[in-house]
Amino acid sequence: MPNPKNPTFVPFFLLLVLANAALVMPKSTIEPCSNSDSCNALLGYTLYTDLKVSEVASLFQIDPISLLLTNAIDISYPDVENHILPAQLFLKIPISCSCVDGIRKSVSTRYKTRPSDTLPYIADSIYSGLVSSDQIREANSISDPSVLEVGQSLTVPLPCTCFNGTDNGLPAVYLSYVVRDVDTLAGIAGRYFTTITDLMNVNAMGSTQIAVGDILAVPLPACASTFPRYASDFGLIVPNGSYAITASHCVQCSCGPGNLNLYCMPSSLAVSCSSMQCRNSKLMLGNVTMQQSSGGCNVISCRYGGFVNGSIITALSTSLQPRCSGVQQFPPLVAPPTAVKRDSMFAPAPSPQLYGGGSLSPRSSVIPSSGSSTGSTTASGPAGSPSSDAHHMMSPPTAFSVALMLLTFGKLISTSL
Numbered sequence: 025m026p027n028p029k030n031p032t033f034v035p036f037f038l039l040l041v042l043a044n045a046a047l048v049m050p051k052s053t054i055e056p057c058s059n060s061d062s063c064n065a066l067l068g069y070t071l072y073t074d075l076k077v078s079e080v081a082s083l084f085q086i087d088p089i090s091l092l093l094t095n096a097i098d099i100s101y102p103d104v105e106n107h108i109l110p111a112q113l114f115l116k117i118p119i120s121c122s123c124v125d126g127i128r129k130s131v132s133t134r135y136k137t138r139p140s141d142t143l144p145y146i147a148d149s150i151y152s153g154l155v156s157s158d159q160i161r162e163a164n165s166i167s168d169p170s171v172l173e174v175g176q177s178l179t180v181p182l183p184c185t186c187f188n189g190t191d192n193g194l195p196a197v198y199l200s201y202v203v204r205d206v207d208t209l210a211g212i213a214g215r216y217f218t219t220i221t222d223l224m225n226v227n228a229m230g231s232t233q234i235a236v237g238d239i240l241a242v243p244l245p246a247c248a249s250t251f252p253r254y255a256s257d258f259g260l261i262v263p264n265g266s267y268a269i270t271a272s273h274c275v276q277c278s279c280g281p282g283n284l285n286l287y288c289m290p291s292s293l294a295v296s297c298s299s300m301q302c303r304n305s306k307l308m309l310g311n312v313t314m315q316q317s318s319g320g321c322n323v324i325s326c327r328y329g330g331f332v333n334g335s336i337i338t339a340l341s342t343s344l345q346p347r348c349s350g351v352q353q354f355p356p357l358v359a360p361p362t363a364v365k366r367d368s369m370f371a372p373a374p375s376p377q378l379y380g381g382g383s384l385s386p387r388s389s390v391i392p393s394s395g396s397s398t399g400s401t402t403a404s405g406p407a408g409s410p411s412s413d414a415h416h417m418m419s420p421p422t423a424f425s426v427a428l429m430l431l432t433f434g435k436l437i438s439t440s441l
Contacts, residue, residue: 056126058126060123064121083135086117087269096358097361104360128186129184131182137173154200163180197246197263198244201240203235203237207234246263271328283353287354302339
């Protein structure tokens with residue numbers, strides 16, 4: 025039996041502890057895929073410093089207006105793209121999730137390095153832990169991570185999942201959520217209106233235990249469009265409580281709250297747009313007429329049918345409903361936030377709740393109606409979607425740290441000997 029007083033025993037014992045710790049390190053969820061299609065997905069992102077709306081959009085190479093509407097921020101405010109968002113604000117970032125090398129990921133984001141940048145700083149701070157330094161290093165074939173050239177353009181591989189745009193057979197958009205030290209699986213499930221069981225199934229989890237830095241795929245209920253395949257916005261899907269902009273900023277679509285019917289209308293940016301009037305009707309896009317009769321409520325609406333060859337497609341729809349419903353409920357818009365409500369940032373699973381302004385109604389003249397990456401866990405996927413067996417691996421950033429510590433203790437052993 026080794027003598028505990030032997031100086032070589034302590035480092036050896038610590039080596040065993042560190043090697044075993046590598047088996048329970050933070051992980052992310054990946055979705056295997058075998059085609060070249062893409063889907064709409066979301067990233068849960070926490071601002072590392074005060075940033076303009078345009079700066080946040082530039083970090084992910086996305087449309088600033090889409091960023092604002094995804095978070096239900098009113099875009100009618102003057103010079104809203106230059107509005108400064110406060111540090112520690114949680115935002116949903118809309119991205120396109122592709123199939124790359126057999127797994128789902130977003131590879132459209134590129135980052136230009138600045139003086140004093142390091143890969144860990146870019147990964148952990150600038151991109152809020154959504155990617156690891158090793159993943160950036162591998163994606164850019166960087167041999168020496170300690171040497172970065174100023175102005176170097178780096179591909180930033182970001183986690184995302186599609187699962188066929190469904191969750192248990194219903195439309196859904198998936199949010200990649202980075203676990204914080206205050207989070208529990210129950211808290212995350214409650215905040216995003218899902219269940220622990222659903223989260224465990226989607227993320228192929230064997231238990232409810234989560235670790236800081238884990239990246240969970242969280243299904244958000246959504247409204248799905250039925251646009252024809254030849255429409256440029258085919259497959260548009262909007263998370264409940266959010267808005268989407270389409271048709272060259274001419275059309276604004278919303279989902280919820282309280283229902284999963286996609287509702288589209290002219291956006292507040294609609295200036296030079298093609299006709300939005302339905303044929304053989306005086307109704308404009310989003311207009312609805314309702315008339316109660318003895319047989320029920322006759323509803324006529326002018327609906328959006330997609331953006332085709334630069335033209336806005338509209339369609340007149342008629343239906344008979346049991347009763348005339350009330351006014352369409354829209355997700356509440358908020359003013360561009362100027363501060364973060366501190367007492368909410370330390371609650372379990374902070375949601376994309378924005379502060380600094382009251383709720384506003386959308387400005388519209390229409391009559392609304394009711395109407396190959398490591399450090400991941402292969403997800404089983406929600407019911408009704410493609411799945412594969414789950415397995416756990418060491419996450420790249422943690423594996424790198426463990427390797428450094430092992431090397432350090434190895435030197436201690438050689439010195440003691």
